[in-house]
Amino acid sequence: MQNIPKNIILLISIIIGIIVLYTFSTKTMSGKEILFSDFMDIVESGQMLNVTIKGNQISGQTNTNETFITNTPRYYNDLVPQLYKRGVRFNVESTEANGLLFAILSSWLPIILIIGVWIFFMKQMQGGNKIMGFGKSRSKMLDEDAKRFTFDDVAGIEESKEELDEIVEFLRDPSKFEKLGGRIPTGVLLVGEPGTGKTLLAKAIAGEAQVAFFSISGSDFVEMFVGVGASRVRDLFAQARENAPGIIFIDEIDAVGRHRGAGLGGGNDEREQTLNQLLVELDGFNGNEGVIVIAATNRPDVLDSALTRPGRFDRQVVVPKPDINGRQKILGIHTKELKLAEDVDLKKIAQATPGFTGADLANLANESALIAARQNKKTIGMVDFEEARDKVMMGKERRSMIIPDDEKKTTAYHEAGHAIIAAMLDEVDPVHKVTIIPRGRALGLTMLLPEDDKYSQKESQLRGILMMMMGGRAAEELIFNHFTTGASNDLERATSIANRIVCNWGMNKEIGPIHLSASGDEVFLGRDLMRKRNISQSLANKIDKEVSKIVNTAYQKTMKVLKDNINILHKVSQKLLEQETITGQEILDILGKMQGAHQ
């Protein structure tokens, strides 16, 4: 990249130099420009002493020491005889001689320029330059960088690490495996959601084994020039073979490895060529060359099946989201360099961050340090982590947003509705806190605190969650008897759960245990469009009916619970309006007191 401006500057300065030369070589004659007839008049009058003739130009010096220049008519042959007649000393300068350099340049310039431009392009192509290095792989040799990571930098995905241990062993000492005659996998596919640490893992393997690391992203292969991707693949593998033992890491391989022939409108020939070349290179390995190809993707479902065939990326290593212990360990890694206050409990933070990936947690740790720094604190406290978590999850607090009182009241009842249902139902996670401070796009929030990670959910839990989601809207209807748009997100999520209860999880008696995957997956280019819809109209109607029944039942039940506990609803809303944020414990206190008073 840096080469380009330098070369362009060079080119421009050459051109400027030529122009300067040109102007100088033509401007060797100086003096006052006059008409030819006036010039000849001066000659006739005998006042001209010296005359210099140069091509069409003549300059003359008079006895008063003035210099005049003018141009002669092309076929004016009487000039010399006239000068003789008047006894003027004159001199003829060769036009060739005066501009020798210029003459050479002017005839050779085009050729020199063409050669220059040609050399310029050749240089760019060889240099692996980003713009002009079409055919060269864009891989980066991350020797030093990658070697800085080891398995110690990766936490919470112990099983994935164990599976990759074998690869590290092989890279450390390929001969050990060769002696036994075993076939080592040539391709490993890391599968996991974004941010789970796939890239980090690949680097850590290189670091553990202390081998060369070539990394390239799938999208680097897909270029506007046909054939570039394929030649990049060839080049990448050639480079890696030269530097064996080593790792080729292809990040986001789905960009190049999608099903062939899946594109709408003719497909992408370039991508297919690249993919074919990749397959060829993978087949060319006999495994004992000491090069291992690691690829990462978060969409294994869209990969071409040829890629995952034996002998290619036949080993899949799933990189899952970390569980609670994993999160604690990852937090440990990312807070190692931070100055933490005494009260910071990483286990508690891990508990409060279900579903966070490694990248989310790294972000959380960094964010809390920033929050503490902004307040000029010496150490990072638990409150900063709390604040950072809410910010990462829900967007920044918008304290300055001015909300009319009646809207605030509606929000308070809405959130109180959510919170009370969540607090009362055993199937729903306990309430962590409730707030009516706007955050991100939400006017208020009810946060739950999962007690442990959930891998599957019972139907009763889902129905509890549905009721919790309905709590906001039901409270609004109960108290104000009007609806606001604030509940639209709740309703959307509730409907989606109800839909999956019926279509994906087979929990509905009318429909039965059938998986009807009509929703959810995004349409993948042409393939899914071509797929026939395998649901009959009558079944579709039935589904719609059941979904709406589930949602409406949940709403009615929620309404009844809130009606029976309307005093609690008033009390919690009141407290929310006073304090803006209340904790789960405070809600439990209110619940306990009011229910106790009742009996």
Ligand code: ADP
């Ligand atoms: P992916 O490639 O799966 O999208 P990355 O490897 O790019 O995720 O992760 C981004 C960052 O998140 C890493 O650089 C690291 O700081 C952090 N991270 C992710 N997973 C982990 C983990 N398991 N242990 C420690 N840090 C992690």
Ligand code: MG
């Ligand atoms: Mg990545």
Ligand code: ZN
């Ligand atoms: Zn709500």
